[in-house]
Every structure is written in C-alpha cells, then in structure tokens.
Amino acid sequence: MRDLFVGIVPFVYAARDKSFRRAAERLGITPAAVSKAVKVLEEELGVQLLNRTTRRVSLSREGELFLARCEEAIAQVRAGRELIEMYQRDPSGELTVSLPHILGRLLVARMPRFLARYPAMRVHLRFTDRVSRLIDEGVDVALRIGELDDSSLVSRRLMRTRWATVAAPAYLARRGTPARARELTQHDCLRFRSPRGVDVGWSFSGPDAEAKLELSPRMTFDQGDLLLEAAAVGLGVCQVLDYMVADYVTAGRLVEILREEAAPGPAVHALCLPGQRGSPRIRAFFDFLVDELAPDPE
Structure with missing residues (x-):
C-alpha cells in the first residue's frame, strides 16, 4: 500500500x-x-x-x-x-482550560478581552481543585498554583503571589487591629479547608515567621469566595492570596493588616502538553495570559 x-x-x-x-x-x-x-x-x-x-x-x-x-x-x-x-x-475552535476555583475570578474577569481578540475561539473553563491529567481528560491548558509535580509538561510562570491577611473595618473597630502576627491568637480566625479536609495554615515573614501560632479557627470554609464574604461581613480575620482580595480592599470592604509581615505565596503557572505549545489556539491563550498577568522577567 x-x-x-x-x-x-x-x-x-x-x-x-x-x-x-x-x-x-x-x-x-x-x-x-x-x-x-x-x-x-x-x-x-x-x-x-x-x-x-x-x-x-x-x-x-x-x-x-x-x-x-x-x-x-x-x-x-x-x-x-x-x-x-x-x-x-487565525486561531479558532474550542479550547479547554482546567483551573482551580480560586483562580476563577482572576481569569473570568479577563476573558472578554480574549474572546474579543479571537472571535473564532470558544473556551470551556473546567473548574477543579484536583490536578487534571491533560492527556487523559482532553485538557489543552491547565492553570496551577504552587509547585509543579509533572516535569514532562511545558510550563510558563504567569505571576507571583503573596499571602494577605485581611479583616473588615467594622471587625477591626470592634476588636482592634493586631500589630504583630502573634496577636492573632486573640482574634476570630476564618480558615480555608482544602478538598482533603485539612485546614490551610497561615504564613508570615519577619519575627513571627517561625512561630507556631495556635490559631483556633472560629469558622472554616471550603470555598474561597465565601471565606472572603465571611470576612467582609465582619465574622473575623482571614488570610488569602493577594489577588483574591484586591477588589475587596479597593472597595473598602476589607483592610489588609500585618502587611510588613506578609509572606511570599505560591506562583501561578500555565501548562500544556509537549508539542502543543505551537498550536495556534494554545499559543494565543498562553500569550494572552502572559500579557494579562504581568509575568516576572525570566
């Protein structure tokens, strides 16, 4: 033949x-x-x-x-x-993007510009807090926070983050503003609970970085958006990644405290399969993410 x-x-x-x-x-x-x-x-x-x-x-x-x-x-x-x-x-067709829930607002707010730039593209956002297997699940691009386990994938760092500790103005007026991280033991703390059922610890730099703070949570949440809403209505202090709380701080609903002791957070990466980086759909999305999320110089 x-x-x-x-x-x-x-x-x-x-x-x-x-x-x-x-x-x-x-x-x-x-x-x-x-x-x-x-x-x-x-x-x-x-x-x-x-x-x-x-x-x-x-x-x-x-x-x-x-x-x-x-x-x-x-x-x-x-x-x-x-x-x-x-x-x-001209990039066209459907692009499947896997990302954790806490990146949802960050990406969705920017999607109108991507779709306006590439009118022939369709995007399916798949929200999951577990690590997606790209080749098995038909995922074109994955956004991930933190350390990368799979070195076989093509990755691009999009941005750094830091941990921001915040509370509502009304809460701080009622309970006082802590001057040091160790003073949080006297406050109502709102914690995020991971999909594995583990409370996520808080991180600080400076004198209290190595201190074992016994922060007993008043409430725990497994949804980042609801954690922020709980803090915004005055239920207590919470710690999240800085990009998650930026709009709340700008609107005056939350105030960042302990800024001088803020610790660096995990980096955000975009990943795709080897050989797919040259695909017009994936290349266009990677370039868009780099433009929008202001990457650190490589």
Whole structure:
C-alpha cells in the first residue's frame, strides 16, 4: 500500500501532461523515475493505467477512472492544507482550560478581552481543585498554583503571589487591629479547608515567621469566595492570596493588616502538553495570559 501512494503523484502528472518527460520536469526527477513509479503503481493495482508509445502517453479506460479519483483526493489534500494554513493564521475552535476555583475570578474577569481578540475561539473553563491529567481528560491548558509535580509538561510562570491577611473595618473597630502576627491568637480566625479536609495554615515573614501560632479557627470554609464574604461581613480575620482580595480592599470592604509581615505565596503557572505549545489556539491563550498577568522577567 505504501508504493500505491508513492506512485499516485507521478501518475497524475504524467496523465495530465501526457508525457513522462514533462511530468519529470515538474516533479524535479528523471523521466525514468516517473516511468518506474507509474509501473509500480500499475503492478499494485493489477491494471494498465497509461498506454505508452514512442511518441505519446495516453490514458487507458481504467486510467481515466483512476485519474478522476486521484484528482479528487489531491483536491481534498490541497483543501486540507489550506485549512491548516488558515488555522495557523487565525486561531479558532474550542479550547479547554482546567483551573482551580480560586483562580476563577482572576481569569473570568479577563476573558472578554480574549474572546474579543479571537472571535473564532470558544473556551470551556473546567473548574477543579484536583490536578487534571491533560492527556487523559482532553485538557489543552491547565492553570496551577504552587509547585509543579509533572516535569514532562511545558510550563510558563504567569505571576507571583503573596499571602494577605485581611479583616473588615467594622471587625477591626470592634476588636482592634493586631500589630504583630502573634496577636492573632486573640482574634476570630476564618480558615480555608482544602478538598482533603485539612485546614490551610497561615504564613508570615519577619519575627513571627517561625512561630507556631495556635490559631483556633472560629469558622472554616471550603470555598474561597465565601471565606472572603465571611470576612467582609465582619465574622473575623482571614488570610488569602493577594489577588483574591484586591477588589475587596479597593472597595473598602476589607483592610489588609500585618502587611510588613506578609509572606511570599505560591506562583501561578500555565501548562500544556509537549508539542502543543505551537498550536495556534494554545499559543494565543498562553500569550494572552502572559500579557494579562504581568509575568516576572525570566
């Protein structure tokens, strides 16, 4: 079957030009090579496709039928190439993005600009707090926070984060503003509980960085948005990543405290499968994320 496909193009050129010599010139090979390729093709099919004389080449009846099908196939291949070339120029189709819930607001707020820039793109956002297996789950791009476990994936760091400790103005007016992290032991603390059922610890830098603060949570939450809402209505102090609370602080609903003791947070990365980074859809999304999330210089 391999020889069958190898001989099709020389056959089509020879049939169109009615000459092995002209077909050879167009293909950049010798007339003997064209003649041999056609002969092998005829042997594969078990019929004579071209009638040969010393002066001219003509199609047999079987050759006419076969040529029509070959030209249809070549036209389909050409159309496929043109489609791929157009696809390379203009990203289109569906892109599946996996990301944790706490990155949801950050990304969704920026999606109108991406969709306006690439009107032929469709995006499916798949929210999950577990690590997605890209190849098994049909994921094109994954956004992840923290250390990367799978070194086989192509990754790009998008931004750094830091831990922000916040409380509502009304709460601070009622309970006072702690001047040091260790004073949080006297406050109502709101904690995030991971999908594994473990309360996420708080992190600080400075003198209290190594201190074992016994922060007994007044309430725990497994949804970051609701944790922030609880803090905003004055239920207590919480610690989240800085980008999560930026809008609350700007609106005056929350106040950041202990800024001088804020600890660095985990980095945010975008990942894709090796070999997919050059895909127009994925390349466009990676570039968009880099533009929007202001990456650190590499």
